[in-house]
Amino acid sequence: MAIRTRTIALLVGAVVVIGGGGIAGRMLFLPGPLDFAGGTRVALADYKAPSPVGVPAELANASLIEKGRYLTDAADCRACHTAKGGTPFAGGRPFKLPFGTLYTPNITPDKATGIGNWTDAQFLRAVHQGISADGTRLYPAFPYASYSLMPDGDVLAIKAYLFSLQPVRQANLPNSFTFPYNQRWLMGFWGYFFNKDKRFEAIAERSPEWNRGAYLVEGPAHCGECHTPRTLAQAMNTRQKFAGGAAEGWNAYNITGDRTTGIGAWSKPEIEAYLSTGHANGRGVASGPMREAVDLSFSKLTKGDIAAIATYLQTIPPIHSARLGAPAAFAAASHAQGPTDNPIGKRVFEQACVSCHAWSGKGALVADAQLTAKKAVGDPTAANVALMVLQGTVPQTAGRPYMPGFAHSYSDTEIAAVANYVTARFGTMPSKIAPKEVGKLRAE
Amino acid sequence: MLELSINGEAHRAEVTADVPLLWVLRDVLGMTGTKFGCGIAQCGACTVHLDGQPVRSCQLPVGLVGARKITTVEGVGATPAGAAVQKAWLDLDVIQCGYCQSGQIMSAAALIAATPAPTDADIDAAMAGNICRCGTYVRIREGIKKAAAEHHA
Amino acid sequence: MNAAAPTRRQLLHGIAAGGFVLAVGLAGGQLAVAGDSAHAAAFAPDAFIRIGTDGATTLIMPQVEMGQGIYTTLAMLIAEELDADLATVTLAEAPPSDALYGNPLFKVQMTGGSTSVRAYFVPMRKAGAAARAMLVQAAAARWNVDPATCTTESGQVHHAASSRSIGYGAVAGAAARLKPPAEPMLKDPKAFRLVGKPHRRLDTAHKVDGSLQYGIDAMPEGVKFATLCASPVLGGKVAHVDDSQAKALPGVRQIIVLDDIVAVVGDHMWAAKQGLDALAITWNDGANAAVSTETLWQGLQAAAAQPGIAVTKGAVVDPNAEGVVSAYYEIPALAHAPMEPMNCTVHVKPGACELWVGTQVSTMAQGIAAKVLGLPPEAVTLNNHLIGGGFGRRLEVDMVEKAVRVAQKVDGPVKVVWTREEDIQKARYRSIYGSWLRAKLDQGKLVAWEHKVVGPAVIARFLPPAFTGGIDPDAIDGAVETPYALPNPATRYVRHEPVGIETCFWRGVGPNNNVFSTECFVDLLANKAGKDPLDYRRSLTDPKGRARHVLDLAAEKAGWGTPLPARSGRGICLQFAFGSYLATIAEVAVADDGTVRVQRLVTAVDCGVTVNPDGVVAQIQGGHVFGLSAVLHQQITLEKGRVQQSNFHDYRVLRIDEMPQIEVHLVPSGEAPGGIGEPGTVSVQPAVANAVYAATGMQLTRMPIDPNLIARKA
Ligand code: FES
């Protein structure tokens, strides 16, 4: 996901501080995305093996527009640039940030309200540098720090696809930011330090599959934007690469090689299944923004590309998340054993949850419904559990079980209670989420 | 062609694996005792037993049933717990419109089969997933206690 | 599966009915597949009783069974006078006929409004008594004795002096040739064997083993399955349907696009539903696209400013006069959400049509199908089924109309089943209502009273002859006749039809609004007068009256006045509606965050003569649960013309683990019977609201309870 409730408040503050006194270079000079891998960097032009960029072999002979469609899916442009129930790519999706609401712009080729008048150069500058056609700076909610790894050819293929769409006349909604957050020029500083604006380079010692995975993960799929924690200046803290970040109130969990809190114990087929279907038995179910990423992006990628992503992810150095519990064993099959200090949570669970999830957490009906060992139930913030209860999940893949959202029928107290009950019953680090926090998540 | 064991009999159904068991029972096999109420596992009307465990058939793809034995309300009377529940239900006149009661009886039978003397908390835990719009809960609670007492006597 | 499919429709030749009786037969515990030949020569003295030469007795039920136990009650009434053996009778659903089976109170064949016992208490007994007299006369003639010396019991005539007995079947043929007595003698209530004593229900044996078939279970030969989607905005139309994906799905057979409905026919419901989900439907929302909950409330409030029509003669109260207390109360729109989702199975044939459905209004269901198809009503055969929950929803026939329109396009029988989402989002709803109350207190004494009721006139659409003088008698029910001695009350009615939703009756009907508002207002007055709510009510009731009696009984049983913990409270509702007196006392605990837990409900009931006391208790218990769901959890809200709730996860129904302790105390009474299906739903709402008032000091004026308003401020 490209956009998260990152605190640009902090960002602006940090930039000011940096400008004023100059804080540690550590903060400004972060490792590059592939630095962990070592080896010899090879510019794409000099890389002899099958190219890690562009479209997979299956689409080698496809039209530019077809290629562009694939890359647009890989970059998941649709998720952010579509309002709920709105026309794809016509923008208008709101992202609530602490200092106002940001609305994504219309990127259909409408000349008046979309990007129909943009030149190739303008489009490249936007995607690589975060500068709009009219010269204004884009907020880094738009993940250009990742997209800048994409070579011109890939970016222009996306443009070709977008320009093949029906233009939609839909004016962009103004962001409701107040001073100083509306000072877009400040973003220039940010880009200067945190967007290297350098295209992808392969690593000679690694396999072509690994390099393909690296490109997809770091570039178009922009995984780190959510899964890497942010520094005070809101840059991806690549020293903590993939150790867990946040998106729209959800925690984006550790996807490093750590065996208990990352995905080090997941098999390659499990990672592949998770990405392409949103579910890996006993491992996790994609929810919230990740569900969108699966539905709109990963599920559309070829098997080969998914395998490449998995191959690459399996090489991310492990980092242990101390604030995430290790997976628990299955809970007791009887309601009578388990947390006893949370009658409200238990009541909601027995009313609305147990039919599918079972008292054991194994899932009463389908594997998707297993709670035990899921990262969310080991998360003592309980944010994802609470959000799941509030919003539910409706996969686009027809016929699969889904979970309804309970926001309209249970109070903040009840949802906080059931979230705490779930983490206590099925996890190893019970949570204490408060009704107030649920109220905030409700607004997401 | 799927093979299913329902109430001790083998049944065949020509359906895709994704069809929920509820609709295979009702619309394909014509066993209409199992009811549709919500389709999202929130009302319990569709409850059946899989190897004795109560499950919501509206959310169970038939392809996942496998060799597990299905018991429906049409067959639960052949189990001692099911018969005890049916009797208590009639003795106490638990039922009003009856539409939810297939599911209530299946949940209750599974409960008393596993729990000799269910407490109120046991009853809440086992029955809160079954909605009764007619509001027969007072008697459901009494019925379970009576059935359990007779069943485990 | 049971060998004898218990719901096989039996053709009972109804001689008096002049046609067929299509019966869903139920016999005391056992389903009798009655031999048709026995019935061909049967004794059929009226529209309700059939006795075969083998003694097999079938009682035709003019009211539908939807859980309220009416089959048992009506059968008890007939059997009481007929002296039939209830353990062996078969109960059969009446065919559509207003002339034969019209509800005496409405003249239309309809079950609703807590009228069944009130309307049928005497007619059913007369039917039984007349039939009995004829059977006795036939037996006496055969024995050549005086009929007055014969007695009857369990389907037999006895002559004690000669120790002779004969079964009803043996004299059925002879009895059929006799003239029914004009005014049959009814039993002295002291001689009742059945009436007033708890009796096991007669309709439940097939409900415990899944063999009873509701409308949704109808399976005519070759039936296909369909589900449908109506416009999400009331009055909207289909603009465009892209069916390219749906067509390709396994099991999808037909896609039907009508003006305002899209339906998919499949091999089973799942295929139909998957097909419907895969359709890309664009709607023209039409005029109601901007309707929202806010516009609904605003419309109601605007209407509340009108003077309205005077229902009673009292003078309106000047709101600015000294000692005047005013309050405005509102109740939200609600869905019925009966457990059996809306459905109707239809087979359209050339020049004819057959329906399988559970309906509270047989002739209306038949009529709407006939109208859609341009057929005379007789060309429509109705198989009415026992109902999986009515609550007023099945007084409407929109589900029949839609199903017939779909079935017109389908070859062979088709079962149209609504998803629960469709059931909640495209329903007819309990309307929003408002009530303005004003009273003048003179040193705490009530000296003037005004009640202005604002709400739709459902009756104007439903039963036009009952809508006279611009007044909907249901809308004001409970506002005119109260349990209190009010000083020359001024009751007014403002008709307001909400824009953007269709309204209909909902369990408890008009009194839901009027008793809620009145009883909350009485608590407010008590508070202003500095009186205890019980004492205040006592001061307004006749010490010898039935209202006072139930009030005192409930107060005593509930332990009124005994101390409760902080933020707990008791609240009273005293009501007179549907001919019954009820006092309900609720006990609640309000958590710091405003969550209300109802701990206990104590209700005292005087509903006159009770036919089946245990059935009365069951109806009060169930009615309380129905009302609790409304007061604690439910409301239908709209945005952009669309209903926002969709299923039981967001339209919450009370569950077993939220149940209070419920106690029901019946007052023995010889008065005329009152209704009992609705009152329990009505009374629990103000009782809980008043208990919350007592617990928090905050009177809530709009339902459902909003915890934010009563949360303890941090
Ligand atoms: S229909 Fe399955 S739980 Fe409601």
Ligand code: FES
């Ligand atoms: S008995 Fe009618 S819904 Fe339960």
